[in-house]
Amino acid sequence: xxxxxxxxxxxxxxxxxxxxxxxxxxxxxxxxxxxxxxxxxxxxxxxxxxxxxxxxxxxxxxxxxxxxxxxxxxxxxxxxxxxxxxxxxxxxxxxxxxxxxxxxxxxxxxxxxxxxxxxxxxxxxxxxxxxxxxxxxxxxxxxxxxxxxxxxxxxxxxxxxxxxxxxxxxxxxxxxxxxxxxxxxxxxxxxxxxxxxxxxxxxxxxxxxxxxxxxxxxxxxxxxxxxxxxxxxxxxxxxxxxxxxxxxxxxxxxxxxxxxxxxxxxxxxxxxxxxxxxxxxxxxxxxxxxxxxxxxxxxxxxxxxxxxxxxxxxxxxxxxxxxxxxxxxxxxxxxxxxxxxxxxxxxxxxxxxxxxxxxxxxxxxxxxxxxxxxxxxxxxxxxxxxxxxxxxxxxxxxxxxxxxxxxxxxxxxxxxxxxxxxxxxxxxxxxxxxxxxxxxxxxxxxxxxxxxxxxxxxxxxxxxxxxxxxxxxxxxxx
Amino acid sequence: xxxxxxxxxxxxxxxxxxxxxxxxxxxxxxxxxxxxxxxxxxxxxxxxxxxxxxxxxxxxxxxxxxxxxxxxxxxxxxxxxxxxxxxxxxxxxxxxxxxxxxxxxxxxxxxxxxxxxxxxxxxxxxxxxxxxxxxxxxxxxxxxxxxxxxxxxxxxxxxxxxxxxxxxxxxxxxxxxxxxxxxxxxxxxxxxxxxxxxxxxxxxxxxxxxxxxxxxxxxxxxxxxxxxxxxxxxxxxxxxxxxxxxxxxxxxxxxxxxxxxxxx
Ligand SMILES: Nc1ncnc2c1ncn2[C@@H]1O[C@H](COP(=O)(O)OP(=O)(O)O)[C@@H](O)[C@H]1O
Ligand SMILES: [Mg+2]
Numbered sequence: 001x002x003x004x005x006x007x008x009x010x011x012x013x014x015x016x017x018x019x020x021x022x023x024x025x026x027x028x029x030x031x032x033x034x035x036x037x038x039x040x041x042x043x044x045x046x047x048x049x050x051x052x053x054x055x056x057x058x059x060x061x062x063x064x065x066x067x068x069x070x071x072x073x074x075x076x077x078x079x080x081x082x083x084x085x086x087x088x089x090x091x092x093x094x095x096x097x098x099x100x101x102x103x104x105x106x107x108x109x110x111x112x113x114x115x116x117x118x119x120x121x122x123x124x125x126x127x128x129x130x131x132x133x134x135x136x137x138x139x140x141x142x143x144x145x146x147x148x149x150x151x152x153x154x155x156x157x158x159x160x161x162x163x164x165x166x167x168x169x170x171x172x173x174x175x176x177x178x179x180x181x182x183x184x185x186x187x188x189x190x191x192x193x194x195x196x197x198x199x200x201x202x203x204x205x206x207x208x209x210x211x212x213x214x215x216x217x218x219x220x221x222x223x224x225x226x227x228x229x230x231x232x233x234x235x236x237x238x239x240x241x242x243x244x245x246x247x248x249x250x251x252x253x254x255x256x257x258x259x260x261x262x263x264x265x266x267x268x269x270x271x272x273x274x275x276x277x278x279x280x281x282x283x284x285x286x287x288x289x290x291x292x293x294x295x296x297x298x299x300x301x302x303x304x305x306x307x308x309x310x311x312x313x314x315x316x317x318x319x320x321x322x323x324x325x326x327x328x329x330x331x332x333x334x335x336x337x338x339x340x341x342x343x344x345x346x347x348x349x350x351x352x353x354x355x356x357x358x359x360x361x362x363x364x365x366x367x368x369x370x371x372x373x374x375x376x377x378x379x380x381x382x383x384x385x386x387x388x389x390x391x392x393x394x395x396x397x398x399x400x401x402x403x404x405x406x407x408x409x410x411x412x413x414x415x416x417x418x419x420x421x422x423x424x425x426x427x428x429x430x431x432x433x434x435x436x437x438x439x440x441x442x443x444x445x446x447x448x449x450x451x452x453x454x455x456x457x458x459x460x461x462x463x464x465x466x467x468x469x470x471x472x473x474x475x476x477x478x
Numbered sequence: 479x480x481x482x483x484x485x486x487x488x489x490x491x492x493x494x495x496x497x498x499x500x501x502x503x504x505x506x507x508x509x510x511x512x513x514x515x516x517x518x519x520x521x522x523x524x525x526x527x528x529x530x531x532x533x534x535x536x537x538x539x540x541x542x543x544x545x546x547x548x549x550x551x552x553x554x555x556x557x558x559x560x561x562x563x564x565x566x567x568x569x570x571x572x573x574x575x576x577x578x579x580x581x582x583x584x585x586x587x588x589x590x591x592x593x594x595x596x597x598x599x600x601x602x603x604x605x606x607x608x609x610x611x612x613x614x615x616x617x618x619x620x621x622x623x624x625x626x627x628x629x630x631x632x633x634x635x636x637x638x639x640x641x642x643x644x645x646x647x648x649x650x651x652x653x654x655x656x657x658x659x660x661x662x663x664x665x666x667x668x669x670x671x672x673x674x675x676x677x678x679x680x681x682x683x684x685x686x687x688x689x690x691x692x693x694x695x696x697x698x699x700x701x702x703x704x705x706x707x708x709x710x711x712x713x714x715x716x717x718x719x720x721x722x723x724x725x726x727x728x729x730x731x732x733x734x735x736x737x738x739x740x741x742x
Contacts, residue, residue, distance in 0.1 A: 425537060429558065431559075432535070433535075434587075434591070434592070434644060435559050435563045435588055435591040435648070436587055444583065444587065445576060445578065445579060448578030448579040448583075
C-alpha cells in the first residue's frame with residue numbers, strides 16, 4: 001500500500017515560478033554598515049536605527065538555538081543579502097502603477113487584488129521581497145480610523161504609535177531570530193484599530209519571497225485598542241530554488257481592554273523537493289499580548305510549506321479574564337521538518353487558553369508539537385485545555401509531542417490530551433470497497449482530522465486550506 | 479432464488495491466494511448466477527473472509543493462481559474501487575472505524591462515487607439526507623448515526639446494520655456478506671435479514687458467509703457450500719445447513735478425505 005500513500009504525498013509545488021523583475025539588492029553580508037544601509041535606504045529616524053543596532057549587538061552575543069527537533073546545516077549569515085526591493089522603487093499610489101509583471105505574479109498566486117480584492121472584501125497589503133508594494137482599501141479603512149499600511153510607512157506617518165508598541169511584545173533581544181529580525185527587518189504590515197472600532201473587513205497580507213539568496217525579515221505589528229476587534233489573514237508562498245532561503249519574521253499583537261484579535265495564517269512556502277533539496281527555513285517569532293482585561297487573541301495556522309518550520313505563536317495573558325487560543329494544522333511531507341506549537345503564559349486572574357494542534361506527517365518528514373503552558377502565581381483561577389493529535393501517513397515519518405506544563409497557582413486547572421493515529425491500509429480499503437479512491441479517501445480523513453482547526457478559519461481561507469492539504473498529499477497514494 | 483434463464487454473474491475457477499507468503503486459498507471453485515442466494519459455511523480459519531477480501535481486492539492478499547470472471551470480464555483487472563463501482567459489495571466481518579469522518583459524509587461520497595461510475599445522477603447533501611433517512615427506516619436505524627464518525631464507537635450490531643445500510647444505498651450486483659449475523663440479537667437479525675431480502679431480486683446475487691442456521695431461516699439460500707482449508711469441499715441445498723448445524727463440520731472433512739482416497 002505504501003506506494004499508494006507515497007504517490008499521494010508527491011505533489012509538485014504550484015507557486016514555484018520566479019518573477020523577472022529587476023531588484024535593488026544589497027550586497028551579501030551582515031554588519032553595522034548593512035544595517036545603516038537598510039535604515040538609510042528607508043530614510044528612518046534615529047531611534048529606529050538605534051533599535052536596530054542594539055538588536056544587532058545583542059544578536060552577535062547570542063547562539064543559534066539547538067533545542068528544536070530539526071536538523072540543518074549551519075546557516076552562513078554572511079552569505080545572505082539583507083535587502084531586496086523591486087525596481088523602480090518609487091511609492092505607488094494606485095494599482096495601475098504596479099509593475100504588470102508583478103501583477104501577473106499575484107494572479108498566478110491567486111492573490112485577491114484589484115477588483116477581485118474588492119469583490120472579496122479583502123484589503124491586501126502585499127509584501128514582495130521586502131518592500132510593501134501597494135495597499136488597497138486604505139481610504140475606506142481610514143474613514144473609521146483604522147490604519148493599515150506598511151510598517152515603513154507607519155514609521156514615517158505614525159512614529160509615536162510604532163515607537164510605543166514596536167518591540168513591546170517581542171523585545172529586540174528576545175531570541176536569536178527575533179534579534180536578527182529586529183536588526184534587519186525591511187518591511188511588513190502595521191495595523192491599528194482605534195478604541196471601539198470593529199474592523200469592517202478581514203485584513204490580509206500576502207508574503208512572497210522572490211529573489212534567491214535574500215532573507216525575508218518582515219515585521220508585523222497589530223494594535224487593537226479598547227473594545228476594538230480585527231481579523232487578520234496572512235498567506236505565504238515562495239518560488240522554487242535549490243538553495244535554502246531564510247525567513248525570520250516577527251509578529252507582535254497588542255490587545256487592550258475588551259479587544260479581540262484573530263490572526264490566521266496559511267503558510268505554503270516552498271518546502272524543498274522530494275529529496276529535501278531547497279526550501280525555506282521559516283524561523284518565526286509570533287506573540288500576542290493580551291494587555292487589557294477581557295481581551296482575546298486567537299492564532300490559527302495552517303502550516304504546509306517550508307523545509308524547516310520553527311514557530312510558536314504565543315499569548316501572554318496579562319489582563320484579567322483574557323483569553324488566548326491556538327489552533328494549528330501542520331503538515332510535513334518528504335524531508336520537511338516542523339517544530340511548532342505555542343506558549344500560553346497566564347499572568348492575570350481567570351485567564352483562559354485553548355490549544356488545538358493537529359500534526360500530519362508523510363514521507364520522511366518529522367513533525368513535532370512543542371507547547372508551553374505556564375500559570376504564574378498571580379493567575380488565580382486560570383484554565384487551559386490542550387489537545388494535540390498526530391496523524392502518520394506511511395511508515396517512514398515521525399511525530400513527537402513535547403508539552404511543558406508549569407503550574408504555580410493551586411487554583412488553576414490544566415488539561416492535556418494527546419493522540420496518535422495512522423491512515424491505515426484497512427481504512428483505505430474500506431473506502432475503496434465503497435467505490436472511493438485513495439486520494440479522496442485520504443483527503444476526507446485529513447479534513448475530518450483537521451475539522452476543529454478549519455472551523456476557526458474565515459470561510460474562503462478554510463476552502464483554500466482544504467484544497468491545499470489535498471494538493472500537498474496528492475499523488476502519494478496509488 | 480434459482481431462475482431458469484439467469485446468467486452467470488460470478489465464476490471462480492481454481493482460485494489460489496496468499497497472504498504474507500502463506501497460501502490460504504487452494505483451488506476454490508464457485509459459480510453464482512443472478513437471482514441466487516448462496517451460503518458459505520465452514521470452520522474458523524478455513525479462508526472464508528480471505529475469499530471475500532480477494533474478490534473485493536484487498537491489497538494484502540495476492541492471487542497466485544486461477545481466475546475470476548465477473549459479468550463476463552476478468553475481475554482482477556479492476557482496481558478495488560472499480561470493482562465496487564461495477565457492483566461488487568463486501569459487507570465486512572469487522573467494519574473499519576474512521577474517526578473524524580461523519581457517517582453521512584462518508585455515505586454520500588460512496589453513493590455519489592458509485593452513481594457517477596454508473597453514469598447516474600448524484601445527490602446534493604439535502605437530497606441525500608432525505609434519501610438515506612428512508613433507507614435507515616428500513617433497517618430501523620436511528621438517524622443519529624448519520625452525525626457520528628464512521629463506525630466509531632458503534633456496537634458490533636450497529637456496525638453490521640451500517641454495512642447493510644451501505645448495501646441498500648449502493649445496490650450492488652453481487653453482495654458478499656461476511657458474518658453479518660454475528661453480533662446481532664434476535665430482533666436485529668430479523669430486521670437486517672428483512673432488509674437484505676428486500677434488496678434481493680432476479681438481477682443480483684447474495685453470498686452469505688455464516689456459521690449459523692438462524693440467519694438462513696430468514697434468508698433462505700439456494701445453495702449451501704462448505705469451505706475447508708481454502709477450498710469449497712461440499713455443496714448442497716438449504717438442508718445441508720441444518721445437517722451442519724446438527725453434526726458440525728468434522729464429518730465433511732472425513733468424507734472429503736475418503737473421496738480423495740477413492741479418486742487416488
Ligand atoms: N493478514 C494475514 N496474515 C497472516 N495470516 C492471515 C491473514 N489473514 C488471514 N490469515 C490466515 O488465513 C487463514 C484464513 O483466515 P480467514 O479467511 O479469516 O478465515 P475464516 O474467515 O474462514 O475464519 C487463517 O489461518 C488466518 O490466520
Ligand atoms: Mg471470517
